[in-house]
Amino acid sequence: MRAISREPLEKERRRIGRKVRELRERRLLTQSELARRLSMSQARLSQVEAGRSSLTAEQFLVVLRTFNVSVSAFAAPTKATAELQATLARLGASQLQEDVDVLPSERLEKATDAIRETLIEPESPRLVTALAPVIVHNIDRINWPKLGHELRALGLGRRLRWLVENVLEAVRSEASALGLPLELRRAYRRAEAILGTVHEFTEEEGRGRPLPDVLDRGIRTRRTREEVSATASAISQRHRIVTSIQPADFAEALRGARVGDR
Known part of the structure; x- marks a missing residue:
């Protein structure tokens, strides 16, 4: 009799x-x-959290209530999301490489396209922050004018400016890390120098105070939006992006990619 594989579980x-x-850190809760x-x-x-133990059914329900998410938040990623994740891993976010059977998307072969897709449909904060190492690894190949034009046409220009400022802050902090290879x-x-010059391509068109742009897919109620807005970073507040993602999360993604490259 063939033994039942435990790998899927x-x-x-x-x-x-x-x-x-991810949910705990977004809510700024300690373990x-x-x-x-x-x-x-x-x-x-x-x-x-390390995947070496499981929650009971009762504990899982507490998690859902605590973070105000549905069971679908824990569902396996769709094929499109899995392909995007594999693409970002290939482009520099090596910490995302989890399933070797999933191939990168041919449609998102270039970093410019992968960044655009991630910002248009931000499936998870983990994929958004993974753009930090992607940008660093592809800084000379990103078509900033094209990216800015396409996102502005969709009314999402602020997301690009928000991303650039977060990654810029992250690379500045990580560039001085001890033990960092030359x-x-x-x-x-180099990424810091170039990111500091792309303002003209990432500025949002129009005047007046824009409406809040909810980036996190898990924000579904007014209460949750208010809670997230109350702890938003200065960058998020400046661009009126409603997200629990902090500049430190982008720095963490850079560190994760360094570990993944070893």
């Missing part, structure tokens, strides 16, 4: 664990704070 457990960690809400130890929650330090400095 382990894969699901890892994906759920990553999502729990100990969430562990108390789930009536478990911090060590056990750490195992859950080649990567130079790449960060």
Whole structure:
């Protein structure tokens, strides 16, 4: 009799664990704070987030209520999302490489197209912040005028300006990291120099105070929007982008890509 493979269950457990960690960090909760809400130890929650342990049904319901998300938030990514993730991994966000069976999208072969697609349909904060290493690795190949024009035509020009400012802050902080290889330090400095010159291509057209632009797909109620807006970064507030993503998340993505490249 053929043994039943545990790989599918382990894969699901890892994906759920990553999502729990992502939701917790977006809400700025520590592991100990969430562990108390789930009536478990911090060590056990750490195992859950690492994909080495599972939540009970009751604990899973508490997670849904705590972060105001539906079960679909934990569903496996669609084929299009999986292909986008594989594309971003190929373009420099190596920390996203999880399923070797998923091929990058041929339609999004260039970094410019992948960035545009991610900003138009931001499937998750993890994919959005992964644009930081993608931009660094492809800084000389990104067509900023085209990208700015296409997003402005869709009324999403502010998202590009928001992205540029976040990545610029992230590369500035990471460029001085201890132990950073010289080649990567130079790449960060070059990205910093170029990002500082793309303002004219990322400015939003029009006058007056724009309406808030909700970036996070998990924001579905007015209460959640108000909670997220209250903790928004200065960059998000300046461009009226409603998101829980912080500049530090882009810096974390840069660090994650460095680990993934080893």
